[in-house]
Amino acid sequence: MKVAVLGFGTVGKGVYDMLLASPTLEAGSVLVRTGKCDAPFKTDSIDAICADKSIDAVAEVMGGIEPAFSYCAAALKAGKHVVTSNKALVAAKGIELNTLARENNAGFLFSAACGGAVPFLHNLELARLSDEIISLGGILNGTTNFMLDKMQSEGMDYADVLKEAQALGYAEADPTADVTGLDALRKIMLGCAVAYDMLPNEGLLNEGIDSLSADDVKHFQSKGLTCRLLAKGGKVGDKLYAYVQPVLVKADAPECAVKKNFNMAKYLGKNSGQIVLMGQGAGRYPTASAVVRDLECLSYGQRVMMHTECRQVKADNGGCVCSYYVRMPKMYADSFELECAENEGDNVRAVTKSISVKDMHEKVKAIRASGASVFFAELS
Amino acid sequence: MKVAVLGFGTVGKGVYDMLLASPTLEAGSVLVRTGKCDAPFKTDSIDAICADKSIDAVAEVMGGIEPAFSYCAAALKAGKHVVTSNKALVAAKGIELNTLARENNAGFLFSAACGGAVPFLHNLELARLSDEIISLGGILNGTTNFMLDKMQSEGMDYADVLKEAQALGYAEADPTADVTGLDALRKIMLGCAVAYDMLPNEGLLNEGIDSLSADDVKHFQSKGLTCRLLAKGGKVGDKLYAYVQPVLVKADAPECAVKKNFNMAKYLGKNSGQIVLMGQGAGRYPTASAVVRDLECLSYGQRVMMHTECRQVKADNGGCVCSYYVRMPKMYADSFELECAENEGDNVRAVTKSISVKDMHEKVKAIRASGASVFFAELS
Numbered sequence: 001m002k003v004a005v006l007g008f009g010t011v012g013k014g015v016y017d018m019l020l021a022s023p024t025l026e027a028g029s030v031l032v033r034t035g036k037c038d039a040p041f042k043t044d045s046i047d048a049i050c051a052d053k054s055i056d057a058v059a060e061v062m063g064g065i066e067p068a069f070s071y072c073a074a075a076l077k078a079g080k081h082v083v084t085s086n087k088a089l090v091a092a093k094g095i096e097l098n099t100l101a102r103e104n105n106a107g108f109l110f111s112a113a114c115g116g117a118v119p120f121l122h123n124l125e126l127a128r129l130s131d132e133i134i135s136l137g138g139i140l141n142g143t144t145n146f147m148l149d150k151m152q153s154e155g156m157d158y159a160d161v162l163k164e165a166q167a168l169g170y171a172e173a174d175p176t177a178d179v180t181g182l183d184a185l186r187k188i189m190l191g192c193a194v195a196y197d198m199l200p201n202e203g204l205l206n207e208g209i210d211s212l213s214a215d216d217v218k219h220f221q222s223k224g225l226t227c228r229l230l231a232k233g234g235k236v237g238d239k240l241y242a243y244v245q246p247v248l249v250k251a252d253a254p255e256c257a258v259k260k261n262f263n264m265a266k267y268l269g270k271n272s273g274q275i276v277l278m279g280q281g282a283g284r285y286p287t288a289s290a291v292v293r294d295l296e297c298l299s300y301g302q303r304v305m306m307h308t309e310c311r312q313v314k315a316d317n318g319g320c321v322c323s324y325y326v327r328m329p330k331m332y333a334d335s336f337e338l339e340c341a342e343n344e345g346d347n348v349r350a351v352t353k354s355i356s357v358k359d360m361h362e363k364v365k366a367i368r369a370s371g372a373s374v375f376f377a378e379l380s
Numbered sequence: 381m382k383v384a385v386l387g388f389g390t391v392g393k394g395v396y397d398m399l400l401a402s403p404t405l406e407a408g409s410v411l412v413r414t415g416k417c418d419a420p421f422k423t424d425s426i427d428a429i430c431a432d433k434s435i436d437a438v439a440e441v442m443g444g445i446e447p448a449f450s451y452c453a454a455a456l457k458a459g460k461h462v463v464t465s466n467k468a469l470v471a472a473k474g475i476e477l478n479t480l481a482r483e484n485n486a487g488f489l490f491s492a493a494c495g496g497a498v499p500f501l502h503n504l505e506l507a508r509l510s511d512e513i514i515s516l517g518g519i520l521n522g523t524t525n526f527m528l529d530k531m532q533s534e535g536m537d538y539a540d541v542l543k544e545a546q547a548l549g550y551a552e553a554d555p556t557a558d559v560t561g562l563d564a565l566r567k568i569m570l571g572c573a574v575a576y577d578m579l580p581n582e583g584l585l586n587e588g589i590d591s592l593s594a595d596d597v598k599h600f601q602s603k604g605l606t607c608r609l610l611a612k613g614g615k616v617g618d619k620l621y622a623y624v625q626p627v628l629v630k631a632d633a634p635e636c637a638v639k640k641n642f643n644m645a646k647y648l649g650k651n652s653g654q655i656v657l658m659g660q661g662a663g664r665y666p667t668a669s670a671v672v673r674d675l676e677c678l679s680y681g682q683r684v685m686m687h688t689e690c691r692q693v694k695a696d697n698g699g700c701v702c703s704y705y706v707r708m709p710k711m712y713a714d715s716f717e718l719e720c721a722e723n724e725g726d727n728v729r730a731v732t733k734s735i736s737v738k739d740m741h742e743k744v745k746a747i748r749a750s751g752a753s754v755f756f757a758e759l760s
Contacts, residue, residue, distance in 0.1 A: 123502075
């Protein structure tokens with residue numbers, strides 16, 4: 001199988017290297033921006049790639065929605081298979097691309113878009129064919145896991161650890177998508193699409209780690225708890241839930257064993273039981289290895305991981321109930337039904353009674369609207 | 381795809397249930413022993429299954445080498461795909477069955493033979509196609525992990541925890557294959573065949589947990605260490621190593637998060653980095669889900685997970701070096717170069733200097749030949 005690569009950034013270079021070294025796959029041309037064709041294997045023409053009958057598949061690793069979407073659509077219309085590591089693209093345009101793939105008898109695989117080297121979506125798709133997926137989720141963002149791990153192992157404050165993550169290239173100059181949980185949310189959206197034929201695009205909730213302080217960490221460490229940012233999805237009846245929020249887990253939870261910028265994804269199958277997968281969630285070769293894995297699946301004959309029935313739905317997080325640790329200004333304590341509370345200066349650290357994920361996120365949003373600083377995390 | 385099931389024990393019943401419930405697969409007949417055909421879907425004739433043109437694949441879940449081998453060979457010769465959960469069969473006859481599959485244009489998949497529901501061999505095979513597998517291994521036997529977990533969390537002695545494992549159905553009446561590490565060894569043999577085209581059948585070493593005492597556990601717990609039974613395989617130059625032995629790991633190692641009878645398998649890819657997979661390593665539906673996963677892979681077009689080049693080789697564990705915790709009668713202490721030692725009654729608890737896995741296993745074998753009780757475990 002001969003493969004053209006769309007994009008020649010961190011991941012694109014890794015994919016190209018792996019194609020050159022692969023005994024089973026062949027490297028085609030690489031699409032770069034106009035004016036950047038400084039080597040014979042590079043082209044700036046998607047039309048040339050689409051017209052090249054020797055190309056069987058394209059690997060899209062450009063990121064962003066446009067022009068990635070137009071290029072992938074053109075490739076599919078030309079009968080080329082498409083694999084992509086682009087979660088924003090699949091979250092926004094996955095159903096459209098999947099339909100195009102089916103119409104043109106081409107493949108569309110995107111397991112590299114969630115979990116990097118961790119073969120999560122691939123195994124989830126295989127599992128769902130003959131098993132019932134009860135729930136899915138995990139630590140799907142390596143940047144925030146790196147930051148949480150540092151804050152907890154070294155007592156660092158949020159601002160300092162963010163600077164370090166940026167210096168190491170783990171966090172972008174604009175870290176918003178990572179630290180607010182949006183990146184993890186996009187990944188759980190893809191997981192839901194694969195597991196349930198439902199791609200949620202409304203009603204989604206994401207709380208990140210950008211309100212976490214070193215004092216919060218000290219407090220819950222004194223209770224033997226560790227904070228992780230978890231994405232969760234699942235189906236209750238015909239309703240889908242999907243959200244991201246910090247969770248405080250006990251020391252012997254497998255989540256605690258996820259260090260640095262590693263990812264951990266899991267699903268609970270009715271027959272298989274809990275399946276947990278861990279590995280590097282980002283980086284040149286880990287992500288490239290996932291792109292190449294999808295190409296090998298195409299070679300085997302796999303064509304899609306999103307089924308024809310897949311449709312956009314509104315997520316409903318009103319049925320998911322848990323109790324929360326919450327740190328907020330004292331004056332807001334009566335916004336919640338509390339199990340217990342400790343005053344600390346102007347703040348209160350409290351544990352809520354059971355409350356729905358939806359209500360909790362909404363209440364905190366309302367409090368924050370007044371300018372107050374609040375951190376909250378599910379108690380597992 | 382219509383699937384006949386060979387065997388109707390714990391796993392066979394699970395596979396049959398899953399086939400009945402599957403929207404993508406169809407249940408064919410079930411092969412049972414002569415005289416046990418008490419339902420219309422059962423047959424005692426492998427010839428009838430092989431002659432039935434509506435059957436596309438057989439799932440062999442009988443266990444043992446014969447008649448499983450003859451039945452699988454007959455099915456492959458009749459052009460049926462074969463999937464199996466039978467590690468003893470694949471360890472002994474895998475290359476032969478794989479050749480038969482290729483000759484008859486049929487598929488032969490066996491990812492259910494290692495790790496139960498954990499999709500280890502499947503992902504290893506996908507990874508090896510375009511990545512270099514540096515090493516593989518993990519906790520591949522749930523029975524011994526259950527026993528180790530109990531001994532360490534409840535201070536139970538070996539004999540009592542074995543009885544409990546048998547009462548719960550985790551250990552067989554004859555637990556030898558589990559407690560001596562032979563079962564885990566067979567699984568790492570399959571892993572090596574998938575990763576390296578080398579199925580080791582000589583030079584293999586397995587040390588289990590049958591020499592572990594409650595006092596050993598107390599001792600290494602006082603040092604903050606946890607014992608796990610690990611299988612390891614890998615290639616150094618053109619030499620393959622493959623062995624099973626107890627390993628003492630630190631509290632924050634991911635192996636410590638593997639509780640009860642769970643399995644954890646991992647591989648280190650040059651590009652992917654470390655990939656870790658956890659789940660139920662045995663049981664009706666977990667194992668059945670792995671058999672069904674292989675059937676779904678057949679539907680996608682995958683045919684084999686062992687390549688044509690795969691050959692039997694002698695393992696060489698002389699190049700693997702580590703230091704060991706060892707408990708033995710004092711009089712044998714000078715058999716080893718020791719880093720440190722503590723006397724305890726007639727015994728000594730010592731830490732060896734670096735020694736090869738091969739030398740360690742051989743020295744202990746020689747000491748045991750004199751009737752002495754010795755426990756040893758790698759220090760990770």
